[in-house]
Amino acid sequence: MRYLQGILQIRCCPDHIREIAVIEFKINDKEVKAREGWTILETAKEYGIDIPTLCHHPAVAPTGSCRLCMVELREGDWSKLVASCIYPVKKGITIYTETPKVHNVRRWILEMLLASCPASEEIRELAQKHGVISTRFSVHDPNQKCLICGLCQRVCEEVVGLSAIAVLDRGVHKKVGAPFLRPTDICVGCGSCVTICPTDAMQEIFDTVRGKPELPLSQLA
Amino acid sequence: MHLNAKTGVFICKCGDCIEPLIDLNGLKNSIKDHADYCDILTQPCLTPGMEQIISAISQHNLNRIIVAGCDGRIMLKKFEKALEPLDILKGQVDMVNLRSHVAAVSDASPEQKAKKSEKLIKAAMADMKALVPTELERAKLDGPVAIVGNGIGAFPAAQKLITAGVECVLSLETCDPKKIISSLKRSYPGERQHYDRVKQMVEDVLGNEKLTIMADSRLKKLIGVTGDYTMVIEDSQGNENFIKASMIIAALDAKLYPPGPEFGHDGQTVLIQPEMEAQIDQMGIPKGDVVFWISDYEYGTPDFAGLSTKSAWSMAKHIKEASASTQIIIFYNQMMTLPLSATERGLSRKLGISWVPYDKAVRPTVQDGYITFCHLKDHVEHEISWDFLVLSPRRAIRGQEQITARRLGFIHKETPFLTGHHAKVRPEMIGREETYIVGSARYPCDLQETLNQGRKAGNKNAEMVEKSNKLQLFIPRNVCVVDPTKCVGCGQCQELCDCGGIGVSEYPGGGLPRMVDPMVCTGGGTCAAACPYNALVLQNNSTDQREARVATLSKLLEPGEVVSLACVWGGLPAADHAYSKKLTYDPAIHILGVPCVGQIDPSVMARAFLDGAPGLILIGCDPEECHHSFGIDHAWNRVNLIKKLFSLCGFDRRRIALAHADLNKPEEFVKTANAFTALIKALGPIEKTQANQDKLKSIYHLCKDNNRIRTLLSAALRRPGEKTYRGDQKHALAFDKDFNQALEEEYDYPESALFEEDTSGKGVLYV
Amino acid sequence: MTTSDQHIDELMDQYPPKPEYLIGLLQDIQDQQGYISYGAMLLASEHTKVPLSQAYSVATFYQSFRLDPPGEHEIKVCLGTACHLNGGQQLVDGLSRKLQIEPGETTDDMMFTLSTVNCVGACAIAPVAVVDENYHAGATMQKLEREMRKVIDLSSDKIMGEPNA
Incomplete structure (x- = not known):
């Protein structure tokens, strides 16, 4: 085990990992074993239980913004819905991933997404997979693909380290872009945002973000 | 460190992205006997999987990790961060992209895809075996921060450094505040709202006891690397002082000078802005009407018009406020948008300053007491009378600033100012330039901006010193290192280097071997690929590693399969995005990612063919997009060398190719991949005869060891059309003929089969 | 800057x-x-x-930050309930046509900025338009045009003080 920068890395040694408590709980009435620090989603994936997600990507920290990963947590007669991508595992909880409540949430979210991102093939396919083929909501912008999940912003901040883009404005005007909506020199054109984007919305936004040097080389004489 | 590689391969199921499409059990079986550990994990990138990897590493003492999963471009960092505490440093973890490059991009069977995965993984394992990992080194900052140059930016920088408690040395030509301010007025005319407070700042800095000031001095020479500089500073008596410094801030301002005679400049009635400023200072408000002509468009430098306008406006305001009867006109090209706020426009109207736009198609002509121009309203040529005509200044780096800049290694052939288009390839490189150069010599700007740059540089340097004191400043992992025992001092690497990281080291006993400044090096690696004597090594990502990877892959290829080297900025993301867009292409192409195709040594290219690859394609960026400035162009020259050698040997030149890709156009990448694989399939393999093997061996050795050809090649790097081209090449055709001739002379094709002894003394045997 | x-x-x-x-x-x-x-x-x-x-x-x-420079004179038209019922939107449309800008924008010569606000609390004198902090009761297009002419010197060439050469 090594001290790096004076900060103790807890999970760097198997002895320590063994010391971290094993947490037992249930998913869909099945006993599962996890460790402290895992989320419900991570445990489910480890056990091959499928939970749909959109704003989750292993490269960046989860934020729980799309809410598609909601699962039902029951305690006695009472239950609540939690976002499995950020909810930490706890001893003795009972989680259900395919109840009417959960299906209802997914249906609502997918219907809303179909209305807000009508141009996205990926969302249409995901919706179809969960039995949602039409939406009762009116379409605001028929060309919209971006669901403002924030993955692009997170990857640029956490993985690339540049924060070249962010989610701007509010309400119906919310959009992803570079500062001042102008191509920016801060962007290095690595394409990580395009790679991580769950739809192909970033492809179109990308060219408005990646910056050219102030003066094109050919103009300098 | 861990020189004995113990490799662990972790294969990812990745939900339904990999497992159903590739026969993972078959893959594991084919790998497990070759690796020290091999297992299939549900999802290695999530916490459960990460814990399993860590356990495996500790149990089996693994020190090379390969995760066969998805896009390393975004995922690798997570693994590097998680495994660093286990002494697995950057360079010791690698990812093979099964998801985006194998699983869904073709209709091959799961067994066939497992075979392809096996080849890619084994190639990665060979790379890891050839890796000689370096220790995690701390960057040492030894000495004070030195501020040189006569730019006004030196003072805010010094202020910030003093506030942060960082030791600094200031080397100035003059310590007289009056002279400094009058020089300031010549470089930044018309900014009188700042002059007083800048004067105050200058006096504060000069009076500060914590600062070491070398007066009447100038920089004569600079030796060393970041953290360990030695500056030779000449004082007024001509004595040389050797000063140690950890970092340097260069404060340089551009010179403002008059235009050519066609503008009628005489320095008395037809002036440039700094001259008018000086006149106002010395003789007061000019008596007579003043016309300010914003002539930057006519100089061919429209980008500076805004700057000139603001100075003109400031001077116009001053004159008008002092003498309301003076008629002032600001005369500007119609293409310019006035950089004035609403308040300023209101003020201008109140003061009665006129703004007259002229037709851009007709250049105004200066005459004695008049200037003629074409009015936009009526297209008639009007005349404006003047007693004083103030032109925009021309801007350039001249005189002492130019000398200092050159001595600091800043002069770029491609730009007239000091701002370079250095590759922004690592986040810590962003804004690096702001750390060491401030002032309008970097790029013309106003005084406000220069002061801001000075503050920023002071802050950034202070931050670096703080980081270093906290032992948190490390040398980046992928930087080049020169072996001084092999370096002959030819300087080719320095010529080619796009980041300015290569300098001269002074060695006792003569000779001028080069050395790399690890804090500046961007890891472009073209220097290492170009060095005629193989004296440069790109740490943790060396030519040896790449050669091992390419060789292993080539040996495992089946007929019709090709190798591709794709750069991380162009070809590789294009391939990754082809998967996101659910495109398919011929699975015969096997893609290996590299940071830049410009770092691929021609010997690596030759090795691919030597070990059985029928085709090799390098996929890089467009020339104007290359993140290492000229990497793609250098790759062009090297690919061309192989083509020439193929011609000599009777092999089809098309077997090696260079392609360009845009990460946002994956459909185009698919076209490239399919076209090349189709071509190679049609060509068939290179016949496996003894003669052909010998030819390929000779090609390989020529590329690797022949100093003459490597020297010629690196001297010729750039495409023939480029003007900043070094070497003898003036005529594209003549050059090519000469180079071909040299190749013919150097290429050594043994007519017979393998022989044990090398009697010719030319090449080395390949066994 | x-x-x-x-x-x-x-x-x-x-x-x-x-x-x-x-x-x-x-x-x-x-x-x-x-x-x-x-x-x-x-x-x-x-x-x-x-x-x-x-x-x-x-x-x-945040709405309270603006990122484009304001013009010399600001015209704010109230679109609160009372003003809206009394023709506030028509005022906005008329001004928008006259000045050739949308609400939130500034004219090219930077003289006027047009914006809408939610309620200025003067419902009894609806519809209200505020020009440079001056409240105009029962605003009409005519009144506002007169007001705009008052605040600027409308002799066409002298907007930026061009001399008659």
């Missing part, structure tokens, strides 16, 4: 260089300059060590 940026860097020094002070700093800049210019935004983001994209995100999120 405009000359008013001179004070911006003095403003910076009043705030510690930490992210939590970004909004306070932006508010001060807004008060002083009337808007947050590109240069000021850069300075603020550098000073508080917030990435530029995030600083811009904060500035666009």
Whole structure:
């Protein structure tokens, strides 16, 4: 085990990992074993239980913004819905991933997404997979693909380290872009945002973000 | 460190992205006997999987990790961060992209895809075996921060450094505040709202006891690397002082000078802005009407018009406020948008300053007491009378600033100012330039901006010193290192280097071997690929590693399969995005990612063919997009060398190719991949005869060891059309003929089969 | 940068260089300059060590920050309930046509900025338009045009003081 920068890395040694408590709980009435620090989603994936997600990507920290990963947590007669991508595992909880409540949430979210991102093939396919083929909501912008999940912003901040883009404005005007909506020199054109984007919305936004040097080389004489 | 590689391969199921499409059990079986550990994990990138990897590493003492999963471009960092505490440093973890490059991009069977995965993984394992990992080194900052140059930016920088408690040395030509301010007025005319407070700042800095000031001095020479500089500073008596410094801030301002005679400049009635400023200072408000002509468009430098306008406006305001009867006109090209706020426009109207736009198609002509121009309203040529005509200044780096800049290694052939288009390839490189150069010599700007740059540089340097004191400043992992025992001092690497990281080291006993400044090096690696004597090594990502990877892959290829080297900025993301867009292409192409195709040594290219690859394609960026400035162009020259050698040997030149890709156009990448694989399939393999093997061996050795050809090649790097081209090449055709001739002379094709002894003394045997 | 940026860097020094002070700093800049210019935004983001994209995100999120320079004269038309019922929207449309700008924009010569507000609390005199802090009761297009002519010198060539050459 090594001290790096004076900060103790807890999970760097198997002895320590063994010391971290094993947490037992249930998913869909099945006993599962996890460790402290895992989320419900991570445990489910480890056990091959499928939970749909959109704003989750292993490269960046989860934020729980799309809410598609909601699962039902029951305690006695009472239950609540939690976002499995950020909810930490706890001893003795009972989680259900395919109840009417959960299906209802997914249906609502997918219907809303179909209305807000009508141009996205990926969302249409995901919706179809969960039995949602039409939406009762009116379409605001028929060309919209971006669901403002924030993955692009997170990857640029956490993985690339540049924060070249962010989610701007509010309400119906919310959009992803570079500062001042102008191509920016801060962007290095690595394409990580395009790679991580769950739809192909970033492809179109990308060219408005990646910056050219102030003066094109050919103009300098 | 861990020189004995113990490799662990972790294969990812990745939900339904990999497992159903590739026969993972078959893959594991084919790998497990070759690796020290091999297992299939549900999802290695999530916490459960990460814990399993860590356990495996500790149990089996693994020190090379390969995760066969998805896009390393975004995922690798997570693994590097998680495994660093286990002494697995950057360079010791690698990812093979099964998801985006194998699983869904073709209709091959799961067994066939497992075979392809096996080849890619084994190639990665060979790379890891050839890796000689370096220790995690701390960057040492030894000495004070030195501020040189006569730019006004030196003072805010010094202020910030003093506030942060960082030791600094200031080397100035003059310590007289009056002279400094009058020089300031010549470089930044018309900014009188700042002059007083800048004067105050200058006096504060000069009076500060914590600062070491070398007066009447100038920089004569600079030796060393970041953290360990030695500056030779000449004082007024001509004595040389050797000063140690950890970092340097260069404060340089551009010179403002008059235009050519066609503008009628005489320095008395037809002036440039700094001259008018000086006149106002010395003789007061000019008596007579003043016309300010914003002539930057006519100089061919429209980008500076805004700057000139603001100075003109400031001077116009001053004159008008002092003498309301003076008629002032600001005369500007119609293409310019006035950089004035609403308040300023209101003020201008109140003061009665006129703004007259002229037709851009007709250049105004200066005459004695008049200037003629074409009015936009009526297209008639009007005349404006003047007693004083103030032109925009021309801007350039001249005189002492130019000398200092050159001595600091800043002069770029491609730009007239000091701002370079250095590759922004690592986040810590962003804004690096702001750390060491401030002032309008970097790029013309106003005084406000220069002061801001000075503050920023002071802050950034202070931050670096703080980081270093906290032992948190490390040398980046992928930087080049020169072996001084092999370096002959030819300087080719320095010529080619796009980041300015290569300098001269002074060695006792003569000779001028080069050395790399690890804090500046961007890891472009073209220097290492170009060095005629193989004296440069790109740490943790060396030519040896790449050669091992390419060789292993080539040996495992089946007929019709090709190798591709794709750069991380162009070809590789294009391939990754082809998967996101659910495109398919011929699975015969096997893609290996590299940071830049410009770092691929021609010997690596030759090795691919030597070990059985029928085709090799390098996929890089467009020339104007290359993140290492000229990497793609250098790759062009090297690919061309192989083509020439193929011609000599009777092999089809098309077997090696260079392609360009845009990460946002994956459909185009698919076209490239399919076209090349189709071509190679049609060509068939290179016949496996003894003669052909010998030819390929000779090609390989020529590329690797022949100093003459490597020297010629690196001297010729750039495409023939480029003007900043070094070497003898003036005529594209003549050059090519000469180079071909040299190749013919150097290429050594043994007519017979393998022989044990090398009697010719030319090449080395390949066994 | 405009000359008013001179004070911006003095403003910076009043705030510690930490992210939590970004909004306070932006508010001060807004008060002083009337808007947050590109240069000021850069300075603020550098000073508080917030990435530029995030600083811009904060500035666009809040309605009270404007990012484009205001014109010399601001016309605010109230669209609160009473004013709306009394023809407030028609006023906005008329002014928009006359000035050739949308609400929120400024004319090219930077004379007028047109904006709509939610309620100025003067419902008895609806519809209300505020021109440079002067409240106009029962506003009509005619009244507002007269008002606009009063505040500027409308002799056409003299907008920027061009001489009659």
